[in-house]
Amino acid sequence: MSTFVYMTRCDGCGHCVDICPSDIMHIDETIRRAKNIEPNFCWECYSCVKACPNHAIDVRGYADFAPMGHSVRVRREEEKGTISWKIKFRNGTTKDFVSPITTKPWGKFIPKLAEGDKPNQGEINSQRLYTEPEGLNIDGELPSVPKETFKKGVYY
Amino acid sequence: MAKHKTHFEDCDVLVVGGGMAGTGAAFEARHWGRDLKIVCVEKANIDRSGAVAQGLYAINCYMGMQWGENQPEDHVRYARNDLMGMVREDLGYDMARHVDSTVHMFDEWGLPMMKNEKTGRYLREGKWQIMIHGESYKPIVAEAAKKSADKIYNRIMITHLLMDEEKENRVGGAVGFNMRTGDFHVFRAKTVIVAAGGASHIFKPRAVGEGMGRTWYAPWSNGSAYALPIAAGAKMTQMENRIVLCRFKDGYGPVGAYFLHLKTYTQNANGENYEKKWYEQTKELVGEYIDHHPTPTCLRNHAFIQETMAGGGPIHMVTTEAFQDPHLETVGWENFLGMTVGQAVVWASQNIDPKYTNPELTTSEPYVMGSHATCSGAWVSGPEDLSPPEYFWGYNRMLTIEGLFGAGDTVGGSAHKFSSGSFTEGRLAAKAAVKYIEDQKANDIKVSDKQCEDFKTAVYKPLENYTVGRNEITGGTVSPSYISPIQGLQRLQRIMDEYVGGIATNYMTNANMLKKGLELLKWLEEDLENVGAEDYHQLMRAWELKHRALTSQCVTEHTMFREETRWPGYYYRGDHMKLDDDNWHCLTVSRRDPKTGKFTLEKVPVYHIVDENEKKKEAS
């Protein structure tokens, strides 16, 4: 499948062009609207569909194996923290799904490490990573393996 | 051709690729390097780039040490068993002992983790996987990288690593071009962390038209993680260890949740459990490995492939029972919507409702990567406290080139990392890179303007090939002087498919076929000097192709070198059909000489740092 853009809904804002991981949504110079320039490199990842403010992008299954007359539509609402899907089968039946996309306000709980407490003296030489060992919620240090038990080659 | 502006940027830690591993590296580097210049360069847009563009529905690697669910050694036994013994146990153990702290951070940052109502713990899908509502997984980790890095560049594709001209075998940075502005970018860096993902589209996919876009691994995973170090002369390992996926047909939707959580199972067209039928035949090839628990993935593929060739297909997944339970039905659909929407599209288009129809399965074309269920990639140093002396050369996850680090799909030998393990490996590489700088190992790096100019000429040559070549012909796409990126890609894909064990031969190859493959790949490499690019988007496709072609040469050399069939179900050596532990219970390492382009290969020992569990047979 690949994505396509409805002429009447697209205003050429470029959000889709900005987000596509395959660099295949581009603005058509003559009509000043977006289009998919390389459908055989579209992964159907829906990133453009989710990013489009005007819901101008839709998806039609890959022509070489998807019969026509279906749709899978999505609405991603970052502030509400949810994503809603509507699947329409070729025979017209539909299925709806809603799931959470984040449990906290967007990005608020991701730390700016430059402002966090510095690693202790000499910790750079330890095997610890940031938040460890406390962040593992285990008592004691990071697990390790005594080198004497190393075996070379086939199983024991 | 308009003169291309060159931008110079100096930094301490340069992260190539803003995927799971790259975001982990950029994030962690700031904790250890408070006043270092940290720059991340991403080919697409970090918010949705890489294999996790559309999200994931499970974190496939979580120990659960806090609840005594698994310990790192259990994961080493699991990965070792699944890969028929061939892993770097030191790298696997090291990733496994840290991965829980990564997952706990994701939870803290707001990634919705499903909980087990009774115990309040993370809801297990299987022994290793926990289930998430992961549609926004990538934007969340991208946010973490943005909060740490000094600068994130989007839409810049890195084409070459720069080498230091002061000291032998030391990295000096990287160069690339911006596919929107066309400008050339030179990053002079003290350390470079390559986190550029795996390689899809090197073997011919099953789909022929638009469906080419629906590869299992992302179509933008183009092997830069391998080509960049290979071209610079770094050692690679287990590049023959390609993976073939058993997935839902056409859409390549994931089956993990189906097998493990919904407890669905596979049947042939007559409703039989075909895996038992192939037990004896498999035992002849691999001996007691067939009795290991759980059955190695490649051996389950083997039974599927043999059954299909024997006429038992189409193989399908029995879902009509599990889907009667509304909760499991929702999980079954959401599993795709959160990670492979394409499968939902295929089923909608063909009126397939798993509640009433058992959907078809297929085996994919082969892919090459280091973070999923196989472990092709760069040969790296392990951590000091876990690695055998032979496998520690100063800095965790450093490649055989000083100052060059790797993480995620880039790193070979440590399989079953997945998303959480890749992020964790990025963190490990970042900390080691900062330590490398603090130990004054990165001083007085000299990168001459000439080196940058030579690369610049090479980078834009495809544009010139097109402009000059285009005037020679009246029109159309057939030119005697250049080939387009898609023409070159389809040529590469047929070579790999027909000579190096693709779907054309049901994953079968042998020394003669591989020799022919290498010859054709050599000619392709030469012809790729004449690849033509109409615009900057096609220039990116041209460089994706060059990186894929170099990766493919390395894969073919490795497949030729290992003279046994270690992973039936991933590929077969018709001239060496048996698994041969006496001669080949070892890892393979290669190096390409940057001057001559010649590959040299060697065997290196496998160290089992974790013992068996109870009985020897119980080597699961």
Ligand SMILES: Cc1cc2nc3c(=O)[nH]c(=O)nc-3n(C[C@H](O)[C@H](O)[C@H](O)COP(=O)(O)OP(=O)(O)OC[C@H]3O[C@@H](n4cnc5c(N)ncnc54)[C@H](O)[C@@H]3O)c2cc1C
């Ligand atoms: C279909 C599928 C299903 C999966 N399911 C699961 C699952 O259920 N659970 C789980 O935990 N994991 C899962 N994984 C695995 C997980 O996605 C990978 O392990 C992880 O993404 C690997 O991280 P990485 O950083 O190595 O690669 P990626 O995340 O792919 O990142 C590579 C990055 O490098 C960039 N890049 C590439 N080349 C260049 C270049 N030349 N210059 C600059 N940038 C470049 C890419 O744009 C990308 O952003 C799945 C993967 C796939 C494809």
Ligand code: SF4
């Ligand atoms: S995001 Fe939507 S409206 Fe904006 S250019 Fe793309 S298709 Fe058009």
Ligand code: SF4
């Ligand atoms: S679905 Fe994904 S790959 Fe296809 S055009 Fe949209 S963003 Fe690009």
